[in-house]
Amino acid sequence: MKQLRYDLILIALLLLLSAAAWLLLRPRGEGAVAVVTVDGAEAGRYPLSEDRTVWIESPGGYNLLTIAGGAAAVTEADCGDHTCVRTGEIRLDGQSIICLPHKVVITVEGGEADGVDLSAH
Ligand SMILES: [Zn+2]
Structure with a gap:
């Protein structure tokens, strides 16, 4: 007993x-993903929970997407303005990195809209 x-x-x-x-x-x-579109067409979606680097080929050149620590960032690109690289990290639902010369858009979908993080941006 x-x-x-x-x-x-x-x-x-x-x-x-x-x-x-x-x-x-x-x-x-858990469900947050980085959605990559090239020239309006979805090229891939990658969970932010898994660290990885993604080589994005576009007609204009390349962008290197780095996912680390729950955030996505373009760490390298051969575009002229490097606006995408300067955008820095995105991790919240609706945030995006846009590379106009390459027509590449990376958007976070499904991430938590964390109030503390939002105020920092
Ligand atoms: Zn760019």
Whole structure:
């Protein structure tokens, strides 16, 4: 009887731990993705939760999209104005990086509209 009660406590603890882990492991919008369009056509969508670099080819040249730490940024491009590179990181729903010379648009969809982050922009 006593043994059974310990088992129940253990199970309850494990459930609590996994719930806590689940909450901790899904920071800022699990569903946030960077949507890449080239000349109006969707070229790909990449979750912000996975660090990666994406080479974007367009008729005008290239943009290097870097996703790290839950944010997306164009870190390299051979366009003339480099506005896309200077835009910096985007991570919130609706934010976008636009490279006019290459007709490349990168938009965040589904990210959490975090009030604290919003005020910083
Ligand atoms: Zn550019």
